[in-house]
Amino acid sequence: MTRASTRTSPPTASTSPARETAGPRGCPTTSPSGSSARTSPSAFATGRSRARTVRAVFAWYGCSSSCNGHWTGATVLRPSDRAPGLLLGDHVLLPPTVELGGNVVIHAGTVIGGEARIQDGAVIGKPIALGPHSGASRDPLPPVELGSGVTVCAGAVVVAGARIGDGAMVGDQAHVRERSVIGAGSVIGRGVAVDNDVRIGARVKIQTGCYITAFSTVEDDVFVAPGVTLTNDNTMGRHGPAHQLRGATLRRACRVGGGAVLTPGVEIGEEAFVAAGAVVIADVPARSVVMGVPARVVRDVPEEDLLERFS
Ligand SMILES: CC(C)(COP(=O)(O)OP(=O)(O)OC[C@H]1O[C@@H](n2cnc3c(N)ncnc32)[C@H](O)[C@@H]1OP(=O)(O)O)[C@@H](O)C(=O)NCCC(=O)NCCS
Numbered sequence: 001m002t003r004a005s006t007r008t009s010p011p012t013a014s015t016s017p018a019r020e021t022a023g024p025r026g027c028p029t030t031s032p033s034g035s036s037a038r039t040s041p042s043a044f045a046t047g048r049s050r051a052r053t054v055r056a057v058f059a060w061y062g063c064s065s066s067c068n069g070h071w072t073g074a075t076v077l078r079p080s081d082r083a084p085g086l087l088l089g090d091h092v093l094l095p096p097t098v099e100l101g102g103n104v105v106i107h108a109g110t111v112i113g114g115e116a117r118i119q120d121g122a123v124i125g126k127p128i129a130l131g132p133h134s135g136a137s138r139d140p141l142p143p144v145e146l147g148s149g150v151t152v153c154a155g156a157v158v159v160a161g162a163r164i165g166d167g168a169m170v171g172d173q174a175h176v177r178e179r180s181v182i183g184a185g186s187v188i189g190r191g192v193a194v195d196n197d198v199r200i201g202a203r204v205k206i207q208t209g210c211y212i213t214a215f216s217t218v219e220d221d222v223f224v225a226p227g228v229t230l231t232n233d234n235t236m237g238r239h240g241p242a243h244q245l246r247g248a249t250l251r252r253a254c255r256v257g258g259g260a261v262l263t264p265g266v267e268i269g270e271e272a273f274v275a276a277g278a279v280v281i282a283d284v285p286a287r288s289v290v291m292g293v294p295a296r297v298v299r300d301v302p303e304e305d306l307l308e309r310f311s
Contacts, residue, residue, distance in 0.1 A: 075108040075127060089125065107160065109143030116146050119154040119172075126159050128178050135241065136196050136214070141178050153190075165202065183220065198247070216247030221307055224250070225258040225276065232264045251286065253307040260295075273301050 077087040083100035089108030099117040106112070107125030118124065125144040130136055141161030146152065150164050153172040158164065162176045165184035170176060176194045183202035188194060190208045198212050201220035206212065210224050213232040218224070232245040246265030250256065254268040257276035268274060269286030278295040287306075288297045303309075 075125075077105065077107070101154065107144070111143060111145045113146055113148030113150060113166065115149045117151040119152065119156075121155045122152045123157045124152065126157050128159055128161075135243075135245075137179075147184065159196075171208070177214075189226070195247075201252075213245075213247050215245050216249070218250045219252040219254075219270075221253040222250045223253075223255040225256060225260070227259045228256050229261045231262065234264050254284075271301055271306055273305075 075089045077089055080086040080088045082088075082094070083102065083104060085103035086100060087105045088094070089106060089110070091109050092106050093111045094106065095112065095114045095116075097114045097116075098112055099115075101118060101120035101122070103121050104118050105123045105126075106118075107123075107127065110125040112118075112124075124146065128136075128138075128141065130138065141159075144158050144160060145163045146158070147164060147166035147168065149167040151169040152158060152164075153170060153174070155173040156170045156175070158170065158176045159178045161178035162180050162182075164170060164176070164182045165186065167184055168182050168186045168188070170182070170188045171190040171192065173190060174188045174192045174194070176182065176188065177196040177198075179196055180194050180198040180200070182188060182194070182200045183204065185202055186200055186204040186206075188200075188206050189210065192206050192208070192210045192212065194200070194206075194212045195214035195216075197214050198216050198218070200206070200212070200218045201222070203220055204218055204222045204224070206218070206224040206228075207226040209226055210228045211230060212218065212224075213230040215232055216230050230248045232247045233239070233243075235243065248262045248265070249267040251268060251270040251272070253270060254272045254274070256262070256268065256274040257278065259276055260274045260278045260280065262268070262274075262280045266280050267283045268280070269284050269288065271287045272284045273289040274280055274284065274295065275289065275291035277293070278291055279293040280290065281294045284290050284295070285297065287301045289299045289301055290296060291298050
């Protein structure tokens, strides 16, 4: 048994992304009493609909009205005979169609859509554990939501407060932190680290070993090649509490080549192409190809390479 101290609460405006593209679709499930329940039918639409989802889950479990959608208990884990080595927190919504590997851990309040797959050793809803000097928010987090058909691969960790859209995949040993949102159909590759407060749109591909720094935005249909590093702090920790970290913005359908490094706050324009190994220190205009250290514009992305030619 494991005890954890994280408490959860309904989402607040600060945890609601400005632009959201994915979420658990309604999936009929069977309650302990044999009745059926439905999770939020919308994509990760608004903080309000998310609160409704969480309230519905608590209602399904017969939580008293005083619960009001807030998770206030300690997150105790208990063994379950549903799969070998499975540990479950309280009030987990786990439809019968979810496929589970061995030694999966699912923390309290997690909402999982139908036909999700959770592979060996994955941890869903892990309470945050911040370093003593971390400036990241310590506010209570809502439970994790996994959409229908989501795959969380072996050894992956999804921290409390994250949301993964329908059909998305989180690769082996990948890590998705608190308040981050991953859109429908996106793929987070093996060993990718998605930091806190990241917004990732739909159909995004982030390949093996990337670091997506906190407060970044990755729009729909972006391609991020293996080993790309996004950064958000030019002071490398030498700053006061008022300092704002600046993540990157990757606009729709841009492509970032293997091993590229983006310095804090840069924006890669729509359909732009960053060559392998580039160090991007300034915004990249839409449809430009940039190369080198520091990255310079060398040409435009040709018409025949635009995404619309491939869809
Ligand atoms: C940009 C890229 C496509 C090559 O473009 P290209 O136009 O075919 O390159 P060329 O071979 O014609 O080289 C053109 C010039 O750019 C240089 N160059 C090519 N790629 C470069 C790169 N990544 N960085 C810096 N310079 C590069 C070449 O040395 C050459 O310079 P020169 O004119 O002084 O000789 C390739 O370097 C790249 O980044 N591919 C991305 C691979 C990737 O990350 N895939 C992800 C999935 S695995």
